[in-house]
Amino acid sequence: MSNHFTLDGVTVPFTTGQTIMDAALKAGIYIPHLCHNPEFKPHGSCRLCTVNVNGRNVAACTTPAAEGLEIENETHEITTQRRLLLKLLFVEGNHVCPACEKSGACQLQAVAYHCGMLAPEFVHFYPKRAVDASHPETIIDFNRCILCELCVRASHDIDKKSVFTISGRGIHSHLTINSPSGKLGDSDFTASDKAARVCPVGAILPKHKGYNKPIGKRLYDQAPISQVGDVAQHQEATDE
Numbered sequence: 001m002s003n004h005f006t007l008d009g010v011t012v013p014f015t016t017g018q019t020i021m022d023a024a025l026k027a028g029i030y031i032p033h034l035c036h037n038p039e040f041k042p043h044g045s046c047r048l049c050t051v052n053v054n055g056r057n058v059a060a061c062t063t064p065a066a067e068g069l070e071i072e073n074e075t076h077e078i079t080t081q082r083r084l085l086l087k088l089l090f091v092e093g094n095h096v097c098p099a100c101e102k103s104g105a106c107q108l109q110a111v112a113y114h115c116g117m118l119a120p121e122f123v124h125f126y127p128k129r130a131v132d133a134s135h136p137e138t139i140i141d142f143n144r145c146i147l148c149e150l151c152v153r154a155s156h157d158i159d160k161k162s163v164f165t166i167s168g169r170g171i172h173s174h175l176t177i178n179s180p181s182g183k184l185g186d187s188d189f190t191a192s193d194k195a196a197r198v199c200p201v202g203a204i205l206p207k208h209k210g211y212n213k214p215i216g217k218r219l220y221d222q223a224p225i226s227q228v229g230d231v232a233q234h235q236e237a238t239d240e
């Protein structure tokens, strides 16, 4: 049986077991998100999908849909909060978009455009993180990792390898590779792994394919993320 809630005044149907995010995406309504990917169990860590439900802020990706909910998504207040979260993400890593191969096909960049982020507001951390180029087919730039754990979940749940882990806590959280040397080339990761194709930013990239598609012709150069959705759903874009 189908029930309904309202999202920014629009009636959205849902079926039992769906989250607010599931139902909204199914109805073609975009709720900004980074750690969510419909192929995986919701994680609820980035908080970018926070919506207001009957006066209370909740994560759309983990909150079950329920009959009669009145949900706000694109209000001035919520968008301002999302911009704040995005600005924090941009200063926490080294996101040098013009020099990134993922520019134009990066979910972080595209969501930032969607939320109207125009300039940084906070002092950059400029963390010093080494790039791991030890694998013959894949490179990892930890500077761009936003700790969404999609590669962790893909490697564990689908590849059955657990190549990736998040170590540390709070501001010291970081992505680590489960191999004797801590290097990707020393793990059993392969370029055909699901984990190689889920990164929403330019942290996990294929080697030997740089700039296959010119900047200006990439996924989010053609249409905004609210129309085309997640980069991981566009296989060709994950190789750009």
Ligand code: SF4
Residues within 6 Å of the ligand: 144, 145, 146, 147, 148, 149, 150, 151, 152, 175, 198, 199, 200, 201, 203, 204
């Ligand atoms: Fe997410 Fe990519 Fe970082 Fe993995 S490497 S946690 S997929 S941002």
Ligand code: FES
Residues within 6 Å of the ligand: 032, 033, 034, 035, 036, 043, 044, 045, 046, 047, 048, 049, 050, 059, 060, 061, 062
């Ligand atoms: Fe919901 Fe990240 S998408 S918390």
